Amino acid sequence: MQRVLRDKRAILLFILPSLVIYFAAVLVPTVWSIGYSFFEGSPVRGFTFIGLNNYLDIFSDRQFLNSFWLSIKYAVFVTTGQVFLGLVLAIFYVLVLKRFSVLIRTLIFFPIVLPAVAVAQLFSKLFEITPQLGLVNSILSSLNLDMWVQAWLGSGDSAFWVIVIMDIWRSMGFYAVLLYAGLIDIPEDLLEAARLDGANGIKLSRFVIIPMIRPILISAIIFSLNGTLKVFESVVALTNGGPGTSTSMLTVYMYHSAFAYNEYGYGSTVAVFLLILCLIVTLFIYKFSRKDVD
Amino acid sequence: MFLQRAFSSVIGKVFIFIFLLITVYPIVWLILSSFKDPSEFSKPMYALPEGLHIQNYIDAWTVGNMGTYFTNSVLVTFPALFCVLIFGAAAAFAIEKMKWKLNNAVLLLFLAGIMIPMQIVLLPLFTIYHNTGLLNNLLGLVIVYIAFGLPLTIFLFTGYYKTLPNELIEAAIIDGASIYQIFYKISIPMILNAFVSVALVQFFFIWNDLIFAMTFISDSDLRTIQTGLINFTGQYGQREWGPTFASISLAIIPTLILYLVLNKLVMKGMTSGAVKG
Numbered sequence: 001m002q003r004v005l006r007d008k009r010a011i012l013l014f015i016l017p018s019l020v021i022y023f024a025a026v027l028v029p030t031v032w033s034i035g036y037s038f039f040e041g042s043p044v045r046g047f048t049f050i051g052l053n054n055y056l057d058i059f060s061d062r063q064f065l066n067s068f069w070l071s072i073k074y075a076v077f078v079t080t081g082q083v084f085l086g087l088v089l090a091i092f093y094v095l096v097l098k099r100f101s102v103l104i105r106t107l108i109f110f111p112i113v114l115p116a117v118a119v120a121q122l123f124s125k126l127f128e129i130t131p132q133l134g135l136v137n138s139i140l141s142s143l144n145l146d147m148w149v150q151a152w153l154g155s156g157d158s159a160f161w162v163i164v165i166m167d168i169w170r171s172m173g174f175y176a177v178l179l180y181a182g183l184i185d186i187p188e189d190l191l192e193a194a195r196l197d198g199a200n201g202i203k204l205s206r207f208v209i210i211p212m213i214r215p216i217l218i219s220a221i222i223f224s225l226n227g228t229l230k231v232f233e234s235v236v237a238l239t240n241g242g243p244g245t246s247t248s249m250l251t252v253y254m255y256h257s258a259f260a261y262n263e264y265g266y267g268s269t270v271a272v273f274l275l276i277l278c279l280i281v282t283l284f285i286y287k288f289s290r291k292d293v294d
Numbered sequence: 295m296f297l298q299r300a301f302s303s304v305i306g307k308v309f310i311f312i313f314l315l316i317t318v319y320p321i322v323w324l325i326l327s328s329f330k331d332p333s334e335f336s337k338p339m340y341a342l343p344e345g346l347h348i349q350n351y352i353d354a355w356t357v358g359n360m361g362t363y364f365t366n367s368v369l370v371t372f373p374a375l376f377c378v379l380i381f382g383a384a385a386a387f388a389i390e391k392m393k394w395k396l397n398n399a400v401l402l403l404f405l406a407g408i409m410i411p412m413q414i415v416l417l418p419l420f421t422i423y424h425n426t427g428l429l430n431n432l433l434g435l436v437i438v439y440i441a442f443g444l445p446l447t448i449f450l451f452t453g454y455y456k457t458l459p460n461e462l463i464e465a466a467i468i469d470g471a472s473i474y475q476i477f478y479k480i481s482i483p484m485i486l487n488a489f490v491s492v493a494l495v496q497f498f499f500i501w502n503d504l505i506f507a508m509t510f511i512s513d514s515d516l517r518t519i520q521t522g523l524i525n526f527t528g529q530y531g532q533r534e535w536g537p538t539f540a541s542i543s544l545a546i547i548p549t550l551i552l553y554l555v556l557n558k559l560v561m562k563g564m565t566s567g568a569v570k571g
Contacts, residue, residue, distance in 0.1 A: 002393065004467045004472070004473050005391070005392050005393045005463075005467075005473070006392070006393050006394065007392075007473055008394075010388075010392070010473045010474065011388045011392050011394050013384075014384040014385060014387055014388035014392070014477070015384070015385050015388045015389070015400065017377075017381045017384070017385075018381040018382060018384070018385040018404070018444050018448065019385070019400070021381070021437065021440050021441045021444065022403075022404065022407065022441055022444050022445075024437075024441070025415065025419065025437055025438050025440075025441030025442075026407050026410060026415060026441045026442065026445075027403075027407075028418070029414070029415035029417075029418035029419050029422070030410055030414050030415060032418035033414045033415065033417060033418055036417060036418070043421055043424075085313075088309070089310070089313060092306040092309055092310050093310075095303070095306060096303045096306030096307055096310070097306075097307075097310060104310060104314060106557045106561070107314060107317060107318055108313060108314060108317045109557070109561055110317065110318075110321075110553060110557075111317060111321070112564065113498050113549050113552075113553055113560060113564075114321075114502075114546050114549060115501065115502035115504075115519075115520055115523075115545055115546065115549065116502060116504065117502070117504050117520040117523050117524055117545070118520075118523065118542045118545040118546045121523060121524075121538070121542045122320060122321075122324050122542060123320075125324075125327075125535070125538070125539070126320060132335055132336065132339070132535070133338075133339065134339060135320070135323060135339040135340060138338045138339040138340055139339075139340060141338075142338060142340075169316070169317070169320075172313075173317060174564065174565070174568075177561055177565055178565045178568055181565060219568070220568065223568045226409065230411050230412075230413075232412075232413070232504075232505055233502075233503075233504040233505060233520075236504065236505075236508075236524075237504065237524055251411070251413050254413050255413065255416075255505075258416065258417055259416075259509070264417050267417060268414075268417055270413075271411065271413045271414040271416075271417075272414065274411045274413060274414065275410065275411055275414050278409045278410070278411055279409060281409075282408075282409040
């Protein structure tokens with residue numbers, strides 16, 4: 001028995017294909033990128049070793065700081081929106097939804113599986129102003145709210161909010177299902193007892209439901225932060241970081257400095273910074289998921 | 295108290311209905327608009343189409359090259375999906391069910407991949423691909439999709455293998471089964487549902503990818519559906535709304551169909567990645 005389960009050749013055969021591809025396309029390039037961050041240049045121009053200079057320069061680079069701030073702002077707003085609306089939906093699923101429950105949950109979940117590019121194209125048409133008014137402007141105009149009709153993607157501020165709304169739209173149903181799974185584990189008699197004590201609606205949510213699902217709520221928040229810090233495709237497909245650099249999050253800034261300006265060293269430094277940010281968030285996940293087990 | 299409860303239940307229902315509308319209406323609007331005649335776009339956007347103007351789809355498919363992009367996406371997605379599932383299941387089986395010293399270390403190594411942002415591998419991979427002829431080559435995309443799909447796949451599969459009783463494997467060994475037979479005749483069929491969930495999650499990841507496709511493919515004949523879509527709408531989508539809506543619809547139809555048929559498994563697969571992640 002042990003001989004079969006300890007068969008070295010079988011273990012190698014099972015594990016090697018994954019390990020080889022993973023090393024070649026993920027681990028080696030990651031380490032390589034960290035190496036790049038100590039250099040200045042590109043494969044065409046050649047590289048010069050500059051030590052930690054990229055890391056020192058990065059903090060006096062206005063564009064980098066702008067991108068960093070945008071990433072944080074975006075992550076905070078989208079995470080709050082996704083998880084909060086997800087939680088509200090999930091609570092309503094449990095408390096008021098009886099008929100068509102599965103159907104409704106399934107429909108609101110759907111946008112998360114759509115390609116970000118297609119969703120972005122859809123939203124650019126929703127918020128279009130020329131050559132025709134898009135759906136949002138059309139509706140505003142038919143409600144006689146013409147002063148609100150505007151080029152939503154033409155100004156940095158509103159473009160940022162369109163991206164935020166788009167990503168909340170895409171994933172609130174996902175978080176609703178995620179949190180719903182935690183909610184239905186709350187024993188029914190606990191809810192009933194709280195109701196008999198006169199708690200309902202907001203009080204019931206605040207004092208009974210939320211404390212009961214705290215672990216899953218925290219992992220949802222951290223999962224969302226991890227995803228939103230890496231946002232790339234929605235932004236590239238909707239605004240490509242524009243107008244100007246007003247929606248250029250870290251990931252987009254990295255891409256542009258690497259590929260548009262051919263600064264391999266500097267682009268890698270931004271990428272390493274992103275990696276560190278994700279690492280910090282992941283350590284939080286790890287810490288909290290350990291707590292759940294106890 | 296009764297009134298209060300009835301009232302909050304009505305608010306809840308209205309709230310859910312509004313969210314249902316906000317979610318579903320844009321998608322329905324998109325699909326309806328894809329059947330509009332060019333002249334209909336001068337009317338308000340919420341107007342219903344007057345007929346089924348299929349020409350939009352024909353234009354998107356041929357003039358807009360969506361046919362080529364669609365084929366490329368299929369050619370990349372299925373080989374990558376096949377490999378990521380087989381390699382991932384095999385690795386997870388060895389890690390979770392077989393006995394060797396480094397299994398936990400190897401698992402951790404793979405799990406680290408879940409947090410690595412894709413941006414960090416772009417430049418080195420671009421250099422490697424440039425020197426090995428994998429730039430502008432669909433094989434290059436297949437490789438990177440497998441590599442980035444593995445961490446989550448292995449993570450999910452090790453979770454499912456944990457629930458597979460060891461006694462079952464021991465009984466099979468006593469009956470004289472080889473370890474390979476146990477892997478593909480017992481372990482995979484036993485977690486078949488999970489297998490399909492993971493396959494779906496990976497399908498969406500690969501089919502929806504933009505960043506690798508736009509970095510490693512610049513040849514317009516080799517574009518996948520997402521890069522093609524960005525280009526398509528950029529080129530003449532500004533003027534031709536009908537074909538643009540048709541091409542966006544084409545990009546989402548495969549995901550729509552899969553979701554219609556297998557939504558339970560999709561939801562299970564996608565949320566299980568988050569809870570444990």
